[in-house]
């Protein structure tokens with residue numbers, strides 16, 4: 001999964017360009033920057049590589065989600081439907097624009113269950129936000145159809161799935177807008193950073209201004225720029241963008257290694273009776289950042305996780321995790337914020353404590369996800385394969 005494993009001379013060279021000129025900001029200083037425009041170049045590289053018309057870099061994946069929502073015109077009183085299995089950033093962004101998160105069940109793909117989505121649509125629903133969790137895609141055809149029929153926006157949280165595809169199109173470029181994260185543990189890292197992708201010029205133009213205090217970026221004098229609406233500062237720095245520029249050139253290599261490492265571990269446990277792999281809607285497009293599978297019961301899954309931990313193989317048991325599954329989001333369910341929240345929204349958050357997610361509980365409590373690393377040697381793979389097989393076989 002993590003691009004930080006392959007930080008090398010290419011990244012150092014790009015960062016060196018920026019430190020040599022001393023211009024750490026992405027806008028302005030045209031003369032002093034000695035021709036270096038790392039953020040711009042990274043945006044162009046993403047557009048080319050992923051075949052999308054517009055990319056706006058941001059300071060984080062969370063900021064990218066917030067920016068995309070703002071640009072789609074989503075705010076106070078609007079509802080966004082999202083899965084109850086995701087990273088906390090997905091709902092943080094929704095709350096940041098004053099909108100209401102509506103959580104629904106996932107299915108065997110570990111992503112949005114389209115039936116649960118349909119059941120949750122209300123007159124206030126503005127957008128559906130699939131999260132391509134653990135490197136693999138949501139059921140995009142089903143969700144696109146729902147969005148078309150009900151006239152809703154489709155906003156992809158592809159923060160964990162850069163390079164993954166669905167029927168030949170890159171995840172994050174299929175909906176009205178999509179987002180990536182380039183934080184330190186993602187497939188491509190900038191240290192910190194994110195991106196909004198869209199094929200809609202108007203949405204892009206709004207993202208461009210929103211992330212830079214509303215600057216319209218139309219003139220050559222920054223100070224004379226106009227501001228049509230209020231924005232924020234979600235800018236990426238040139239230093240961060242420089243790292244990402246070197247990293248995006250390695251994306252194909254990263255994907256190839258991930259896919260090969262994942263296939264090796266998957267094959268090693270595939271024939272064990274009782275193992276069920278996570279459903280992948282388009283197997284050719286799996287970015288292969290994780291190997292996720294279900295065991296017959298939660299009890300067995302907990303025991304297997306215990307064996308894996310004891311043997312030193314990194315593995316996620318999301319049912320007990322505080323950051324990726326709704327079960328342990330007490331701060332959200334109590335509406336705990338450091339500032340006063342809109343009372344209506346706070347009440348809606350508190351109602352979450354009464355909502356049950358039986359279908360997701362059943363799946364997540366039986367699931368284990370193994371993060372796939374880039375730097376594993378052949379010997380590492382053999383050792384990990386044995387640990388994994390033995391841990392499962394001892395309980396099945």
Ligand SMILES: *Cc1c(COP(=O)(O)O)cnc(C)c1O
Nearest residue numbers: 060061062087089159160181183
């Ligand atoms: C990492 C992540 C984010 C947010 O990214 P940051 O860059 O850390 O803010 C959003 N959604 C998902 C699913 C993520 O994994």
